Amino acid sequence: MSTFEITGGTTLKGELHPQGAKNEALQVLCATLLTSEKVRIHNIPNILDVNRLIELLASLGVSVTQEAKNTYCFEAKNINLEYLNSDEFAKKGSSLRGSIMIIGPLLARFGKAYIPKPGGDKIGRRRLDTHFIGFQKLGADFKYKQGDKFYRLEAPKLKGTYMLLDEASVTGTANIIMAAVLAEGTTTIYNAACEPYIQQLCKMLNSMGAKITGIGSNLLYVEGVKSLSGCEHRILPDMIEIGSFIGLAAMTKSEITIKNVAYKELGVIPDTFKKLGIKLEIIGDDIHIPKQENYTIENFMDGSILTIADAPWPGLTPDLLSIILVVATQAKGSVLIHQKMFESRLFFTDKLIDMGAQIILCDPHRATVIGLNQENRLRATKMVSPDIRAGVSLLIAALSADGISTIQNIDQIDRGYENIDLRLNAIGAKIRRIDN
Incomplete structure (x- = not known):
């Protein structure tokens, strides 16, 4: 220490x-899981939380290449879903609160996602209900056991729906958006967080082929698409x-x-x-x-x-x-x-x-x-x-x-x-x- x-x-x-913005970096890094194509991200901050998330993505099977001081290329072509059941994943995932945002992309693309209860700052209770209620509305089956402190979600196919978020959670909004971009039909998200970093995430996803409108407001419309392509993105x-x-x-x-x-x-x-x-x-x-x-x-x-x-x-x-x-x-x-x-x-x-x-x-x-x-x-x-x-x-x-x-x-x-x-x-x- x-x-x-x-x-x-x-x-x-x-x-x-x-x-580069820490909070945006954690979101857009998780979004690289939504496509098998290359995603190049500039202005990634060299900080512990971001570096731990990059390590976690690499352990999941994402090909990570550092091309310059703050520029990385990610290719999530060969994801190892079995890693989600490993003790190593439980340890790494629980040490980083930002890891919660891998759930939306994994659920959307692969139909299942597991995550240990994440860590982060000790600044009081930081509930995750908004995330999981949103996933359930999209059709996911949610399971949580108090004993192992592990969240498990599965869904053969997510389906678009209307939802009114119980709070304008930034990470909750990001997670739900990333799940909804590959869902069948249109998802309407009301009381969505609209921070610049959420706007950045939406713009990045649209550049990958997503169809998100209402960006910058608290009412988002996400029209699901079948797949997303690669892109290039710069963090604020x-x-x-x-x-x-x-x-x-x-x-x-x-x-x-x-x-x-x-x-x-x-x-x-x-x-x-x-x-x-x-x-x-x-x-x-x-x-x-x-x-x-x-x-x-x-x-x-x-x-x-x-x-x-x-x-x-x-x-x-x-x-x-x-x-x-x-x-x-x-x-x-x-x-x-x-x-x-x-x-x-x-x-x-x-x-x-x-x-x-x-x-x-x-x-x-x-x-x-x-x-x-x-x-x-x-x-x-x-x-x-x-x-x-x-x-x-x-x-x-x-x-x-x-x-x-x-x-x-x-x-x-x-x-x-x-x-x-x-x-x-x-x-x-x-x-x-x-x-x-």
Whole structure:
């Protein structure tokens, strides 16, 4: 288990290039199982979760070729379905939450799919009902035994139908779309997630011969086809990493330019940081954050305290609330952070309180932050990263703090951020990786 040693208080300056989007990568990689032809994907991030999924696909029989630094070619011509019954698959599948999205493609193409209960971040209960109810509506037979914690689905032929999803689950929507593209007839999916990454998946599938309409809305129509062909696809830049870099610049009083951000795909993210008082300049498709000594949180128009909450797209992604909470600790003013979707995601605030932040954890979903206005720097401390986003939030806090901090369990950070220490050190950060 590796550790970061961070010397805080250093001002950064330079350019950062966001990696490919983790959440999109997990979806489109699973989509390669839908065809026997070659699928070439560009801008794949070199992070633990994605690399583990690529290894899992290779173990299933997918031919994987790395053609360039972040470009891979996949050919799912000789899939070994017997591997689904192996102990190795049970181990690999359970270590990665993104593995759940191989079910839709396998069910659609081969008529059966098995998956162990997947892992991922420890951020509270993350139910999978939406996935399996959707598959059942398409005609799949679902079996689950509490003892072996294994999900099993079989269907000789999926048939299109109407469904109203019980929640706008991103992975659930992706999984159901991938199952429906090869189903017989038309599937209507209402209350579908419509994040840019879902839009990207739909566009990729259409380039493979699928017939999906309503892309970008919460009402999708999927007309089933008999087979899909290969394609070439490029993954969007990661909006969560872009938000992380904006927060980093503000907390460390740094001047940073984030290159090629696909600004039109960022939704409310830039305006949310502006509400915290952070100045952003849009230059072409780049975001420039000038050096700021202070930033002031806006109030609502009636003078009441600002509330920032997550919501399904086009609302604010929940993955950025941890970053926003940390950034607010050094702002002027107060803000209520309302994390609606995951009940354990705010528990890392005790680490920030140890560093001197003024935070009231109201309940598992809400925290009030009273900003220090950069007048009292956070104190260095020893921390453990509980999940991907909290881990990066603690890293940002440590980079702004006085003294030397350590963050253990940084595999959690490596799951979602590609070589984050090397990239930040290149613009002036002082982060040392200690491999234990």
